Amino acid sequence: MIKQFLIDYSLDVMDGEVIACQKHKWACQRFLRDIEREGTDDFPFIFDEEKALLFFQWMNLFQHTKGVLVGQKIEPHEIQYFVFGNIYGWVHRDTGYRRFKKAYWQVGRKNAKSQSLSCVASYESMAFGENMSEVYCAATKKDQAKIVWKETKAMLDGCPELKGKYKVAYGEIVHPKSQSIIKPLSKQDGKTGDGLNPQCGIIDEYHAHETDEIYEVIDSGMVARAQPLLMIITTAGSNLNSPCYRSEYDYVARLLDPDHEETENEEYFAMVNELDKDEEGNLIDDIKDESVWIKANPIACSYPEGIKNIRSKLVEALEKPEKMSKFLTKNMNVWVNYGATSYMPVNKWKSCSIILPTTDVRQFPCYVGMDLSLTTDITSTGGVHPLGEDTFFVWQHSFIPEAKLAERMKTDKVPYDIWIERGWLEVTPGEVVDYSFVEAYLKRIRDDGYNILEIDYDKWNATHLAQTLANDGFEMVEIPQSIKHLSEPTKTFRDRVYQNKIIHAADHMLAWAIGNAVTRKDAQENIMLDKKKSKNRIDPIAAVINAFARAMLQEDNRSVYEKRGPRTL
Incomplete structure (x- = not known):
């Protein structure tokens, strides 16, 4: 069921039935190519329907904690099905271990990033099946690190099926049955990474990180885990010297591009939702054309309130030019340099x-x-x-x-x-x-x-x-x-x-x-x-x-x- 949905979805993207940017199309093209060579000696991975379905069943337990759907059960959007169906569906044919050890999803603001990460955090600590899992919500600042952690707690608190199956103590969400934890982790905590053994590391808004220190703390601690997951979800940013742009975005752009065959990593999943640019980095899409907004905002543009919010942000950016770079990075999800902007029309x-x-x-x-x-x-x-x-x-x-x-x-x-x-x-x-x-x-x-x-x-x-x-x-x-x-x-x-x-x-x-x-x-x-x-x-x-x-x-x-x-x- 999940597998066929992803195949149909990918074909719709490729055929233009689903409006998508070039990198989104490449991600779907990559999936279809993987389906064709599934389970071969050159590609020893298979799509496990049950494991993919288990994550979405877990996601369905929770309610929206904010927005127009607050209090309603979460029904994953098709982009969430594609991203997390890939992450949790693909496994090695011999070991059954998950294929993707790292995942990068770049998408515009208000596209359920925190909700998605929170489902990942609770799933990895309570349902994935690893004992003594350590899940870290990582950021450079404490407040940022706590965003996903607080969302996770709020979603758990609103889930009657999980009542009594976790507890919160000393800044940790604890799952007593598996002795697993979910904990915020920030550079401000002064952590060196010593003693950490992450099963899952979640990095929200990686574009804001000036160094890769937190990334390395998580990544280096995962070596003892059989099937770890380093999950990055971020919007674009305005610092092209940041590790997010220099290391990750540039890398996944080559990873997804079918013309860059030399860049191949079967254990790295990537999805980028953005407006399209030409080879010189100039926007091809018109930011005033509401029909292209869905490229960067597949979820936000699926309901009227989301479109209305983006529309108001555009009006403000056109009136106040210094707001434009924020609109481009957060709402259109394109990387820009901080630069001079006209003072007023x-x-x-x-x-x-x-x-x-x-x-x-x-x-x-x-x-x-x-x-x-x-x-x-x-x-x-x-x-x-x-x-x-x-x-x-x-x-x-x-x-x-x-x-x-x-x-x-x-x-x-x-x-x-x-x-x-x-x-x-x-x-x-x-x-x-x-x-x-x-x-x-x-x-x-x-x-x-x-x-x-x-x-x-x-x-x-x-x-x-x-x-x-x-x-x-x-x-x-x-x-x-x-x-x-x-x-x-x-x-x-x-x-x-x-x-x-x-x-x-x-x-x-x-x-x-x-x-x-x-x-x-x-x-x-x-x-x-x-x-x-x-x-x-x-x-x-x-x-x-x-x-x-x-x-x-x-x-x-x-x-x-x-x-x-x-x-x-």
Whole structure:
């Protein structure tokens, strides 16, 4: 029954009846090839129907612990039948020992990874038949290692058929009859692997491992076991130097590829569900085409709520570019490098523009940001006026050395001359920006009625000017140029733009800078503008962000009364 199902399923995949990526097709092709040579001298493995069925009978004991199916009995999806039918069905014809000692399944988020691993953990410790089995749910961090362990416990706790047949003590799930255990294991525990004798090692989200230390702890401890299983389930990641990509993904890609006959390992099972790429690594599939999502999400795309969740993630990734790499790795299951991404679509910025301010902004307080950059390049100031109700009016005024103007117009290919006429850009004499003109400009607008509360500056190359401006009576506030300090204002500014709560007077130079701006992101999804990777100069928006960092903070700290102003009777 299981064997015939897998044959029919594989044929449907190969014929296109089941939408699948290339590596998925290769896995099915590999299975069909193995069926043809089953039990031969060159391939001494046979498919044991009873052993495959036993795992799924075990899986059927449990209930869904979360999601729309919570409380219902688990009915394995066809991709689970294929993966675990292979893992548990194939055995050696002479010994009866299982064929696959290692298994790798890469699939998108919300495709029952933890549920599948939990069934494996409990099966290996309580039903597979090995005494004193040691099953380890392994990760680099304790919290990650406990995810599968907690899911296993929750599934056991919800299974009346297994009541009284296990106990939990000292962080272990114990099966007294076989003296087997299930235990979380992490690098943070400081384990060296000494004394471990794993029957089964489960590695969840291997892409997040910076080293193969935990992998080796499990793998090296299995040498005394007759039929161990090292099970890896992961999404793709963004570190191409990780052991998951460098060692496992690259290896299984060659293992599955029928054109790589030199890479053969009869004891390693592999399945990869992802969007397809060409030979250069560029996506062939369109991420906006919902019909291809099932390639990476065979389970999540089998019910409406799963598709709806992916759809919402895509909308967010398109709106917030730094979310795109996470969408690609977690939802489309494709490996990407962390890279610079556009800060925001220019059309979003333009939708906030007005030809002229509808009111005199001088009646509102002003925060002025400074980005001095190199003295031979553009230096910018940026103003932010809180208007109330989380709305801000912003502007910029930049400076360029006269001797560099013609060169910059040629290399940057923008109409600096027109921007000078419009008053967005000011020329200073000589080869470098004369900072005395910056000082004079700030004093001039102050004298013209601008209520400048403070000047917010990047201290790089600004020590002397900052002191000069302080002597002129300006309140000077240094803005640390770190991703930790700039992430929140950079994100919040963009959010306010999307909400049409940033107003500007259609300054083309500022729009140009925003169009140039890209961000860099750390592992915690903090972002900041990245000058090195931006397409061209971003000094005007960098100055505005410096000012907004303080304007946003000060607005948040104002009392409700201050924000509303006094009531009139």
